[in-house]
Amino acid sequence: MHPAYSVIFFTVSSGAGFGMLMIAGTLAAIGRLSTDALFGWLVMAAALGAAAAGLISSTLHLGHPERAWRALGQWRTSWLSREGVAAVATFPPALLFAWGWAVAGKLSFPYVCAGGIAAVLALVTVACTGMIYQSLVTIRAWHNRLVTPVYLVLALASGALWLAFLARVTGNGDPALTHLPIGLLAAGWLLKRRYWRGRDNDTGGPTVASATGLGRDGDSVRLLESPHTQENFVMREMGYRIARKHALKLRRVAVALAFALPMALTGAAMLPAAAPIAAVLALLAAVGGTIGIAAERWLFFAEARHAVTLYYGAERA
Amino acid sequence: MAEGGKDRSFADRNIDTSPAVSDRVETTTCYMCACRCGVRVHLRDGKIRYIEGNPDHPVNQGVLCAKGSAGIMQQNSPAKLKKPLRRVGPRGEGPFEEIEWDEALGLATKWLSDIRRSDPRKLAFFTGRDQSQAFTGWWASQFGTPNYAAHGGFCSVNMATAGLYTIGGSFWEFGEPDWERARYFLMFGVAEDHDSNPIKKGIATLKERGAKFVSVNPVRTGYSAVADEWVPIRPGSDGLLVMAIARELIAAGRVDYDWLARYTNAPWLVIDAPKRPDHGSIARDADGHPLAIDGRTGKPANALRSDIRVKLTGAVEIEPGVMARPAYELLARRCMEAAYSPEIAAARTGVSADHIRRMARELADAAFEHEIRIEQPWTDWAGRRHTHVTGRPVAMHAMRGISAHSNGFHTCRAIHILQMLLGAIDCPGAFRYKPPFPRPCPPGLKPAGKPGEVAPMAPLAGSPLGFPTWPGDLIVDDEGQPLRIDKAFSWEAPLAAHGMMHMVIANAHAGDPYPIDTLFMFMANMSWNSSMNTSHTIEMLTDRDPASGEYRIPHIIYSDAYASEMIAYADLILPDTTYLERHDCISLFDRPISSAEGPADAIRHPILAPDRDVRPFQDVLIDLGVRLGLPGLVTPDGKPRYPGGYADYMVNHERRPGLGLLAGWRGADGESHGRGAPNPGQIERYKQNGSFWSHELTPSMQWNRHANAEYLEWAKGMGFVDTAEQIVLQIYCEPLQRFRQAARGFGPHLPPAEICARIETYFDPLPMWYPPLSHAAPDTEDYPLHAITQRPMAMYHSWGSQNAWLRQILGANAIYLHRDAAAGLGIADGDWIWVESRTGRIKGQARLMDGVERHTIWTWNAIAKRKGAWNLAADAPEATRGVLFNHLIPEFLPGRARLSNSDPVTGQAAWFDQRVRVRKASPEEAGIAAPQFPVLPRPPGLDPAPDILRYGEDFHPRPAPLRRTLP
Amino acid sequence: MTALPRSTAKALGLVIDLDTCVGCHACAVNCKEWNTGGHSAPLTDEDPYGADAAGVWFNRIHAFETGTGEGGRTVHFPRSCLHCETPACVTVCPTGASYKREADGIVLVDEDLCIGCKLCSWACPYGAREYDADAGVMKKCTLCIDRIYNENLPERDRVPACVATCPAGARHFGDLADPGSEVSLLVAARGGFDLMPELGMRPTNKYLPPRPRANTCAEAAVEAPERASGFLGLIDRVFSR
Ligand SMILES: Nc1nc2c(c(=O)[nH]1)N[C@H]1C(S)=C(S)[C@@H](COP(=O)(O)OP(=O)(O)OC[C@H]3O[C@@H](n4cnc5c(=O)[nH]c(N)nc54)[C@H](O)[C@@H]3O)O[C@H]1N2
Ligand SMILES: Nc1nc2c(c(=O)[nH]1)N[C@H]1C(S)=C(S)[C@@H](COP(=O)(O)OP(=O)(O)OC[C@H]3O[C@@H](n4cnc5c(=O)[nH]c(N)nc54)[C@H](O)[C@@H]3O)O[C@H]1N2
Ligand code: SF4
Ligand code: SF4
Ligand code: SF4
Ligand code: SF4
Ligand code: SF4
Ligand SMILES: [Mo]
Secondary structure, three states: OOOOHHHHHHHHHHHHHHHHHHHHHHHHHOOOOOOOHHHHHHHHHHHHHHHHHHHHHHHHOOOOHHHHHHHHOOOOOOHHHHHHHHHHHHHHHHHHHHHHHHHOOOOOHHHHHHHHHHHHHHHHHHHHHHHHHHOOOOEOOOOOOOHHHHHHHHHHHHHHHHHHHHHHHOOOOOHHHHOHHHHHHHHHHHHHHHHHHHHHOOOOOOEHHHHHOOOOOOOOEEEEEOOOOOOOHHHHHHOOOOOHHHHHHHHHHHHHHHHHHHHHHHHHHHOHHHHHHHHHHHHHHHHHHHHHHHHHHHHHHHOOOEHHHHHHOOOEO | OOOOOOOHHHHHHOOOOOOOOOOEEEEEEOOOOOOOOEEEEEEEOOEEEEEEEOOOOOOOOOOOOHHHHOHHHHHOOOOEOOOOEEEOOOOOOOOEEEOOHHHHHHHHHHHHHHHHHHOHHHEEEEEOOOOOHHHHHHHHHHHOOOOEEOOHHHHOHHHHHHHHHHOOOOOOOOEEEOOOOOOEEEEEOOOOOOOHHHHHHHHHHHHHHOOEEEEEOOEOOHHHHHOOEEEOOOOOOHHHHHHHHHHHHHHOOOOOHHHHHHHEOOOEEEEEOOOOOOOOOEOEOOOOOEEEEEOOOOOEEEOOOOOOEEOOOOOEEEEOOEEEEEHHHHHHHHHHOHHHOHHHHHHHHOOOHHHHHHHHHHHHHHHHHOOEEEOOOEEEOOOOEEOOEEEOOEEEEEOHHHHOOOOHHHHHHHHHHHHHHOOOEOOOOOEEEOOOOOOOOOOOOOEOOOOOOOOOOOOOOOEOOOOOOOHHHOOEOOOOOEOOOOOOOOOOOOOOOOOOHHHHHHHHHHOOOOOOOEEEEEOOOOOOOOOOOHHHHHHHHHOEOOOOOOEOOOEEEEEOOEOOHHHHHOOEEOOOOOOOOOOEEEOOOOOOOOEOOEOEEEEEOOOOOOOOOOOOHHHHHHHHHHHHOOHHHEOOOOOEOOOOHHHHHHHHOEEEOOEEOOOOOEOOOOOEOOOOOOOOOHHHHHHHOOOEEEOOOOHHHOOOHHHEHHHHHHHHHHOOOOOOOOOOEOOOOHHHHHHHHHHOOOOOOOOOHHHHHHHHHHOOOOOOOOOOHHHHOOOHHHOOEEEEEEOOOOOOHHHHOOOOOHHHHOOOOOEEEEHHHHHHOOOOOOOEEEEEOOOOEEEEEEEEEOOEOOOEEEEEOOOOOOOOHHHOOOOOHHHHOOOOHHHHOOOEOOOOOOOEOEOOOOOOEOHHHOEEEEEEOOHHHOOOOEOOOOOOOOOOOOOOOOOEEOOOHHHOOOOHHHHHHOO | OOOOOOOOOOOEEEEEEOOOOOOOOHHHHHHHHHHOOOOOOOOOEEOOOOOOOEEOOOEEEEEEEEOOHHHOEEEEEEEEOOOOOOOHHHHOOOOOOEEEOOOOOOEEEOOOOOOOOOHHHHHOOOOOEEEEOOOOEEEEOOOOHHHHOOOOOOHHHOOOHHHHHOOOOOEEEEEOOOOOOHHHHHHHHHOOEOOOHHHOOOOOOEEEOOOOOOOOOOOOOOOOOOHHHOOHHHOOOOEEO
16 A cells, blocks of 8 residues: 555654553543643644644645544444544543643532543544554454554553653653553564564465456466556555565564664663653654654555555456 | 427527537548448538447448548647758658649659660659558559568468458458357467457457357467457467367368358369479369269269369379379378377467367367358359358358468468468358459559560559469569569569568669669658668668768668657658548549448548648559659640549549449449449549448458459459359468469479479468577577567557547557566566567557466557657656567568568568567666667657647537636 | 445446457557546656657557467457456555546546555556556556547547457447346356456456357368369360359
C-alpha cells in the first residue's frame, strides 16, 4: 500500500493525542491526576491539538473535504464512519474535562466524569482506526487481530511519552505518569514482534492462481501484460512495494526509535542522577518515540500487499 | 426488463436509467483500420456521443474493436493538421508556414504540370493506407506516370500474388474460412489481419462448435493464445512445414484426386524437353488448349473437355521424341524430394517430425473422414447438374507471418497447394472466395509503362499495376533495366503486382534507375514505420546533391491528416480530413468488403463538418486533375467533369459502360445492381441502407465458384470476369517457368546476366522452400535470433498513438524474448538490452515470456514514436521507451548489388527475415530507448495538447460545476 | 445506505469466457466510450498526451501465461467490477455513496455523496474502483445501468456496451440469480468460477475457464491404409473431369 504521508501523520498525531486523553482521563477517573492547571492546560492543548490536527489532515486527502461531514452517516456498517463519529463525540466531554482541569482548576465529579467518558471515547476512536485497517480482508497484513491492539498500545505509548514529558516539565512527576511509558512501550514492542513474526511466517492468503482462477492444476501463473503501459490509480495507490531487505532494515530503525530508545531514555530519566535533565530526556524519548512510531506506520503501509497486486504481477498477497 | 432504479430503498438515488443517448444517428464506415466495419455514430449537440458497430452490417454485425471504439479520440486528436503548409526552412527540421489552399494547389499544379510536359515518370505517386486505389491508380494513369502504387508491396503482395496466380483468389481479404462448417482450421502467421472483427467472430464460432484451431506462429498471443494447438515455428520456415505435410499426404495417397483432376491443372501435361524453349511449358494443342493424358486412349487430348478421363501420373509423347508428364506427377516428385521429409523439416522448423505427421493425419482425417454433404443442387462449368456440394472441412488462413519473408510467395503457394491436395477450396468447411473473386489465374490486367507507353501530356497506356505472365510483360527497357522508380515489374521483382513502395525513397535518392522530380505521397508514414532502415531513410530524404545544393528528391508533396513523423520531410502538405468528415468509397474495384455469401461495397460520408481549413484528399486530387487538365477529369471544353468532387466521381464516373465505383442502386431508377447507368440518388440510397450495399448470392452460386456456371455467368454480368469459362486452379504455375526459361537464355526478353541465376532459382513453377535470402549472408551465424513484429489489436500502425485512449493501452513496447534464451544471455525481465542486426541497432527493455519460439524475439509494431511527433509530449513513453524494429532492417540484401530486401518473385518487403543478436545494455545505458532523433517541432496552427480530458462531461445530465461543488 | 440489501431480486452480472477472449481490448475501449458520456460522465484522462497518461477505465484487460512447455497457455483476462453479493466496497463506505441496488444487485457509487476517501478501493480485492482525481469522487463499472434499462435504445441494444461490442463473443450478460437464465446455464455447463472466493465478496460475475483443447483425431493411425499405394498406386487410375 502506498504510504501516504497525510494518513501516516493522521494516525500518528491523533493516536498520540487520543492516547494522552485516554491516560489523562483514566487517571482523573481514578483520582491520580495532578490538578495543576498549567499541566492540565498543556496536556489538553497538546492532546486535543494533536487529535484535531490529525483529523483535519485526514480530511485533506479527501476528494471532497467540504463533504467530510457526510462520513458520519454510516456508523452502522463502516469503521471509518464509526471512527469519525467517535472522534467527534470525544471532543465535547474532552473539552469539558479540559475546562475543569485547566481553566476551572478543579477536577470535581462532573469534570472527572467527562474525563472518563472522553478517555473511553478516545479509546473507541483509536480502536475504530485500527478496525478500519483490520477489517480489510483485501490486505492480509492488516486483516490481523494484532492490528487494533497495536494501534491502541502505540497510541497509549506515544500519549504516555508526551504526558511524561509534560509532567516532568511542569514538575508533576507522578511515577504513574513518568513510568507508564516503559510498560506501554514494552507491550507495544512485544505485540509488534509477534505481529512481524506472524507476518513473516504467513504463507496463506490469496495467490495469483486464486485471483485469476488459472493454474488450478498447480501450474504457475505469470503476468505477461498489464492492461496499460503506464501506471493507473490502483497501481499508484495499492501497488507500492518495498524490497524485503529494505523493510527489515527499516524495521530495526523503527524498533530502535519507537521502543528501545524511548524506553532507555525514560528509564534514564528515572535515575536520580539524571534529575536535572530528566525533562530533556523525556522530551527526547517522546520525539524519538513519535518518529519511531511514524516509521512503524510507514512500514505498516509499505509492507502491506493488497490483493489487487495479484493482477499486476504479484504471486501472493 | 423492468425499470430498476425506482425500488423503495433506493428511490432517493435519482438515477436516470433511460437517458436520451443522442439527437442524431448516422451510419458510415469505420476507418480506424482497413477492416471497414459499419458503424452507427450517435451525435448530441453536434458532438460524438458514441460510436457503435452497425448490427446490420455484413462485415462486423454490430461488434466494434478497440480502435473503432476509440474513434471519438481520433476526431478529438490534438495532432490534426489545420491548414496547408509550405516548408520554409531546411527539410526535416520542421519550419513551415501556413498557406491558403489556392496557393498550395497552385504550387502543386506548377510542379506537376512541368513534369507532365517533360517526362511524366518524374512524378512518383505513392499512396499508403489508401482505400481509394481505384481512384488514385486511375488518376496516376490519367497523369501518365507508371510510377504509382499503394502500400501492397510492403504489405502482403506475396499473399495476393501467390493466391491470384494459383487459385484466382487469395487469403488477405479476398477470401475467408467457412467458420460455420470447418472442422480443422489451420492458421499461419496471423496476429490480427485486415478482417479484424470477422476473424475474431469466426474463431469464437469455431470454438463454440468444438472445431480444432491450430495456429502456426512463433508467438503465442492473441489468436494463437486461444488456439487448441500452438505450433511455435522458427520464422521463415513455414514453407518447409507445409511441403513436409504435403509430402506425407501424397505418400499416403490421402489426396483428393478427383477434385484435382476436375478443378486444377494437375492433369495438364508439362513438356519435358530441357533443350527446348518450351521446356516446362504446358503442352497445348493447335488451338492453345492444354493437353492431358486421356485415360481411355493413353493419348494426349484437350484437357479442358468435360468428357475426357484424365491421368495424374505417367508420361506421354506429345511430339516425336518429346515427352510430357502431368503436372501432378511433377508436384508429387517435388514433394517427395528428401529435402521435404519431416525429419529434415523438423530440424529447420523446430516442429518435430511426429508433430508434422500428426498434422498431416489430422488434416486428412478432417477432410476425408468428415466429408460434408450439402443438399444444394448446382451446375458446373460444363453445364452438368449436381445434386449436392461436397465439403472438405479443412480451412486455412495465412497472412504476414508468411508474406513478410523473402520466401513468402512460394510458401503461400505451398499452402494453397496443400488446400488443393485436400480439395478444400470454396467448398463447405473450407476457404471460400469473396466475390469478385475468383478471377482468372492470374487476372488478365497487365501493367503499363513500357517504352512507348509513357509520353508527355498523355495518359498512361493502361493501368500502372497488373499481372505479368511472361517476360514481355515486364516494365523494363531493351537492356532489361527497370523503368519504374520502384523497380517493380523488373527482373528484380517480376511479379510485383502491387508495386514496391518501400524502395521508392532509396531509388529516387540514388537516381536509380533515374532521378525524379516530385514524390507525391498520401497516407504513408514513410519517414518512420513503413520504411526499412528508418534512420537511413531520414538521411536520404534530407540529402542534397553537393554539386547543385538541391535535395536529391527535389519536391515532396504529402497528404496526411495528422502531425506524423513524415510531415517534417515534405515541402508541401495538403491536410486531409478525418474519416468522419469526408466521402470515401469502398469499391469492388479495390479491396472489397464482400463476404463469401456475396459482394458488398460501402461508402463514407461527411458526418461532421471540419472545424479547420482542411480538404478531403480525393477532392484535392480531382481539383489538381482539373488544374492540370487531365483527360478523364475535364470535359472536352476544359470544364471540370466532376464539379461535385469525389462524391460526384463516386456516382458518375464509369470505368466501363455501366460499371462504376459503387455497385449498388445503379440505373436511372436506382434499381440495378452491379451494372447500370449512374444514379444521381445513389449516395442517398447508400445512406438509407446503412452506408453499404450487399448482395447475397443464391445458394446454388455459393460454392465451387471457380467452376460454377451459374455463378460465373453472373460474375461476368457484374464485370468481375470477362468470360464464364471455368477458372482452372494452378498447382503448376506456368508463368513462372516462362521467366525461368528466359533466364536460361530462351526467348526475346532476357534478364540481365547478374540476375539470371536468381530468376532461374526462384521462378520455379512448382512449390518450393528456400531459406530467406538474407540468411545466406556469411555472417548469419553471428546473428542467431530472428526479430519479428506483431500487430497489436488495439493500435493501428503509427496512427493510434495520438489517440488518448489507445495510447494508454500501449504507450511503449518491450522486446519480448523466451525466458530460457534470456537466461542464457544473462538478461532479466525489465533489463535494458541492445538488439543488433547487420546494419543497425536499437535499445529497449526486455520482457521475458514462455510463449515464444526460442530463437525469436518480437515486439509490437509501430508503437515507438519520434519525439515531438503526433503532438505528444517529448517525454512520452512512445519516444522514451518505444522501440522500432525498422531501424534493424536494411532495405538491401547483403552484397554489392542494390538488390531489394524483398521476395525475388513479387518484391514483397521481407520485414520478418531479420536476424539479430541481443546483449544486455550497461547500467549507464539503461533508461532510454535508442536510437533517438532531434525533437520534431509542432507544425504551425496546432495547439499544445491539453493536459486533461473530460470528454463527455457535457453529456452528463447535471453540469460539472454543480456536481463538483455539491456539499 | 451502505448496509447491504438482505437479498436482491436479481443478480445481474457478466460471464466472461477466458477460452475465447483474444485480449483485443474492444470491451475496455467501448466501455470507456459509452461511459465517458454516460451515468458517470466524464471518465477523465489525466496527462492524455504526456508521459504519464492515466485515465478512468471501468474495464481493463490483462494477459497471463500459465504452465510451461506443451502445457503452457496464454490467457487474456478482462477485469471489471464483479457486482459482488457481499461487497466490502459498500460496507466500508462512510457516506453511503457506495451502495448495492436491491432490485438487481448492481453496485454503484452516488457521486453526489462521495467524499473521495478511497476506502472502498482498498476494500475491493479486484481493483474495480476507479478514482477520478479531477472530480474528486470514486467511479466504477455501472453494469451500464444507463443502457440495460434504457427505453431510448432498441431492445437488442439493452446490454452492457462491453458485451455488445466483444467480437469474440466472450462476454455474456444476464441474471445470475435465476438458475434458468442463459448465463446461469452457461456457468453450470462450463464450470464458471469465482475470483478469490476466499475473500468472501461472493462475486456475481463469473469466469469460464479455458476449455480443454479440442483434438479431432488424437491417435488415428499414422499409416493410412493407402500409404503403400499412395503415389505409385495412381499409375493405373483415371479421373473424370
Ligand atoms: N517493422 C515492421 N514494419 C512494418 C510492418 C511490420 O509488420 N513490421 N508492416 C508494414 C505494413 S504491412 C504496412 S501496411 C505499413 C503501414 O505503414 P503506413 O502505411 O505508414 O501506415 P500508418 O502508419 O498507419 O499511417 C500512414 C499515415 O496515414 C496517416 N493518416 C491516417 N488517417 C489519415 C487520413 O484520413 N487521411 C490522410 N491523408 N492520412 C491519414 C497517418 O497519420 C500516418 O501518417 O507498415 C509496414 N511496416
Ligand atoms: N489492430 C490492427 N489491425 C491491423 C493492422 C494494425 O496495425 N493494427 N494492420 C493492418 C495491416 S496493414 C496488415 S498488413 C494486416 C496484417 O495482419 P497480420 O498478418 O496479422 O500481421 P502481423 O501482425 O504482422 O502478423 C504477423 C504474424 O505472423 C507471425 N510470424 C512472423 N514470422 C512468422 C513466420 O515465419 N511464420 C509464421 N507462421 N508466423 C510468423 C507473427 O508472430 C505475427 O503473429 O493487419 C491489418 N490489421
Ligand atoms: S476492425 Fe475495428 S478499426 Fe477496423 S474497421 Fe472494424 S471497427 Fe474499425
Ligand atoms: S472484447 Fe471480448 S475478446 Fe476482446 S478483450 Fe474484451 S472480452 Fe476479450
Ligand atoms: S468487485 Fe469490488 S467494487 Fe465491485 S462489487 Fe465487488 S468489491 Fe465492490
Ligand atoms: S470514496 Fe466515496 S464511495 Fe468510496 S468509500 Fe469513500 S465515500 Fe464511499
Ligand atoms: S458493464 Fe458497462 S460499465 Fe461495466 S465494464 Fe461493461 S461496459 Fe463497462
Ligand atoms: Mo499492411
